[in-house]
Structures are given as structure tokens and as C-alpha cells.
Amino acid sequence: GENVEQHPSTLSVQEGDSAVIKCTYSDSASNYFPWYKQELGKRPQLIIDIRSNVGEKKDQRIAVTLNKTAKHFSLHITETQPEDSAVYFCAASKQSSWGKLQFGAGTQVVVTP
Amino acid sequence: GAVVSQHPSWVICKSGTSVKIECRSLDFQATTMFWYRQFPKQSLMLMATSNEGSKATYEQGVEKDKFLINHASLTLSTLTVTSAHPEDSSFYICSARPTDRDTGELFFGEGSRLTVL
Numbered sequence: 001g002e003n004v005e006q007h008p009s010t011l012s013v014q015e016g017d018s019a020v021i022k023c024t025y026s027d028s029a030s031n032y033f034p035w036y037k038q039e040l041g042k043r044p045q046l047i048i049d050i051r052s053n054v055g056e057k058k059d060q061r062i063a064v065t066l067n068k069t070a071k072h073f074s075l076h077i078t079e080t081q082p083e084d085s086a087v088y089f090c091a092a093s094k095q096s097s098w099g100k101l102q103f104g105a106g107t108q109v110v111v112t113p
Numbered sequence: 114g115a116v117v118s119q120h121p122s123w124v125i126c127k128s129g130t131s132v133k134i135e136c137r138s139l140d141f142q143a144t145t146m147f148w149y150r151q152f153p154k155q156s157l158m159l160m161a162t163s164n165e166g167s168k169a170t171y172e173q174g175v176e177k178d179k180f181l182i183n184h185a186s187l188t189l190s191t192l193t194v195t196s197a198h199p200e201d202s203s204f205y206i207c208s209a210r211p212t213d214r215d216t217g218e219l220f221f222g223e224g225s226r227l228t229v230l
Binding site for chain 2: 032034041044045048049051062081089091093098099100101102103104105106108
């Protein structure tokens with residue numbers, strides 16, 4: 001089955017700097033890659049997603065890149081703010097089993113003022 | 114749109130009792146719902162796929178007799194933790210995929226924190 005690895009496990013950045021989180025996946029059939037933000041005790045919130053027919057997607061300060069050949073995708077947060085502090089999860093799924101997400105281990109992001 | 118509601122948000126029970134958690138899609142129909150379990154500071158682990166009108170599909174290592182899933186309608190799935198023990202204490206989160214969207218996007222419930230004494 002699919003295996004998603006996520007790095008780093010923790011990331012501390014100064015406010016205003018950029019944060020990058022990287023994930024790799026094992027199943028070449030995976031074609032949907034969402035990123036979720038989860039605050040303590042809350043539900044995961046989708047922040048951005050990308051499909052395998054696209055190499056990059058951007059939404060204001062957040063961007064995701066996908067390299068299908070290398071089977072890795074990354075989340076980029078620019079101009080970080082304290083409210084960006086949370087746990088971020090990458091995930092992967094394939095159309096044959098839509099919704100069956102395999103999550104990465106998560107990255108605890110701490111943005112210090 | 115696309116709101117998923119989960120109830121209760123937290124529950125404390127005695128060892129040996131059973132606890133039912135409900136997951137409802139409020140403004141869409143969901144043929145398929147998913148149940149995840151999350152331990153503190155860990156990732157979400159898929160427990161089972163809940164299929165409306167048929168049996169749930171359990172992931173390897175998840176006891177189907179321990180975690181009973183019922184998906185009786187297109188808007189409701191329930192997870193019952195039977196004969197709960199302290200090791201069942203966890204954060205349980207459901208998610209749902211709108212039947213009329215072929216996008217893969219999932220919507221999560223608020224989660225239910227179970228504490229077994």
C-alpha cells in the first residue's frame with residue numbers, strides 16, 4: 001500500500017521567514033495530494049491540494065509543488081505569521097479509492113515573533 | 114457548504130462499557146465515510162471505510178468486532194467502541210466525501226475525544 005513520509009517532524013521559524021515541509025510517497029498511482037493544518041484538539045483543515053497533472057499551485061502565502069518522477073511534494077509557506085503555528089500533514093490518495101488518505105507523520109511548525 | 118458534524122466531542126466512560134460516536138454530513142450526501150484514530154502528537158491512522166448500505170472495510174490490524182461501524186443512511190455513520198478499555202482512549206475523527214464530487218477532497222468532523230477509565 002501507499003507509504004507517505006514527511007520531514008521535518010518539527011520546524012521553528014522566525015516570523016516573516018519561509019517554511020518548507022517535504023513529503024515523499026511510494027505508490028505511483030497516487031494522484032491527489034492534499035495538505036492539512038491541524039491546531040491542537042481541532043479537526044484537520046484543508047489548506048491546499050494538488051493533483052498529479054499539475055506541477056505547482058499557489059494560494060496567497062501558501063504553495064505546493066509536485067515532482068511525479070521523484071514522487072515527492074512540498075509545502076511552502078512564505079512570510080510566516082504566528083497564526084501559522086500548527087501541525088501540518090501531507091497526504092496522498094488515488095482515484096480508485098477517493099477519500100482513502102494516507103497521511104504523513106506531521107510537522108509541528110512554530111513561528112516565533 | 115460541506116460540513117461534517119461529529120458527536121459527542123468528548124466522552125468519558127468506564128472500562129467495559131460501549132460508546133457510540135456519530136458522524137453526520139449536514140449539507141451533502143456521502144456514500145463513503147472514513148474513520149480515523151489519532152493518538153497524541155501522532156498522525157491520523159485510517160481505521161475503516163464506512164460504506165452506505167454495506168459492510169465497512171477495515172484496515173489491517175483493526176478489530177471489526179471491537180469497532181463496529183454502521184452507515185445506515187447517506188448522511189450518517191456511527192462508530193461504536195465495544196467493551197472499551199483504557200488503551201482505546203484516543204481522538205477519533207470521521208471524514209466524508211461528497212457523493213456528487215469526483216475530486217478526492219475530504220471534509221472532517223470535529224473529532225471525538227474518548228477517555229476510558
